[in-house]
Each structure stands twice: as structure tokens, then as C-alpha cells.
Amino acid sequence: MRCPYCSCEETQVKDSRPTEENAAIRRRRVCPDCGGRFTTFERVQLRELVVVKRSGRKVPFDRDKLQKSVEVALRKRPIETERVDRMVSGIVRQLESSGETEVPSSTIGAFVMEGLRALDPVAYVRFASVYRDFREAADFQEVLGEIARDDELGDDGIGGVLSAAKKR
Numbered sequence: 001m002r003c004p005y006c007s008c009e010e011t012q013v014k015d016s017r018p019t020e021e022n023a024a025i026r027r028r029r030v031c032p033d034c035g036g037r038f039t040t041f042e043r044v045q046l047r048e049l050v051v052v053k054r055s056g057r058k059v060p061f062d063r064d065k066l067q068k069s070v071e072v073a074l075r076k077r078p079i080e081t082e083r084v085d086r087m088v089s090g091i092v093r094q095l096e097s098s099g100e101t102e103v104p105s106s107t108i109g110a111f112v113m114e115g116l117r118a119l120d121p122v123a124y125v126r127f128a129s130v131y132r133d134f135r136e137a138a139d140f141q142e143v144l145g146e147i148a149r150d151d152e153l154g155d156d157g158i159g160g161v162l163s164a165a166k167k168r
């Protein structure tokens, strides 16, 4: 694995252990040239997926990109990394097992909404507001209504959602 800092071709594995309930292997690596440390994950990939964007453009599915957009929604929220990783893995597994090689980006967005809704209502609203591109207050009210109907509201409840939404 190439060093992401100095591009040295040979980095050493310092530690290797199962994570995400044995669904992945986490390796700590160190670069002998620059001393840079980084972590890699080994995961099962059942099939190669292609994402079809709204514009019709096709790009290879990238788990890291998906993870980043989820992390943006969860910024500063008290959710453990391990749970986020599991959620992202769950989404990837669902996409892979759908049997389709090409996946519309809207399908991925819908899976993320579903996952975030269970994980954290604040992150759910953040993601939904970007993903659904709220144009009217009514759209926003609708999503808040959906959350209010959920039993699991998390620690902050609807108040947390509203105050987080106001800060946007």
C-alpha cells in the first residue's frame, strides 16, 4: 500500500485486527520513509457498482465518498465511529445485494436517509435538507413531521432537531 503522504511504495503493517463485528479488518500502517501513519480497511466487495448521477453521468461507486457525506451530516454529533461504519457497510451491502450493477444516486441517497433516521435525527434533517434540496418551508415541516412520528428520537429529541436546523 502506497504511503498517502510521500508516495513511498512500501509501507509496513504495524497492527491488524478485525472490526465492525468481523465484517472488516483494520490495519495500522507506518511509512518507513516519512514515518507517516495511516489506517486501511479490508472489506468484502461482492460486486463492482456504478453510480448513475442525476445528470446521467456514470462513476464508479466509492465507499469513501459515501462515508464522507454521511460524516458531514453527522459532524459534531455524539455518534460512535463504529456505528457509522456499520451503517455505511449496511448500505453498501444492500446496494451490492440488489443485483443491479448500476445504481441511481437517488437510491443511495434514500438508503442514507433511512440509515441516518435510525442513527441520529439531527443528522437526518441535515442530510435530508441537502439531499431533498428543500425549497419551501413545507418540505422542511414534512421531514420534521416524519421524525416526530418516529419512536426513537435520540437524546435531543425534536428540540435538538429544531435548534440544529435553525443553526444551518
Ligand SMILES: [Zn+2]
Residues within 6 Å of the ligand: 003, 004, 005, 006, 007, 008, 031, 032, 033, 034, 035, 036
Ligand atoms: Zn511516507
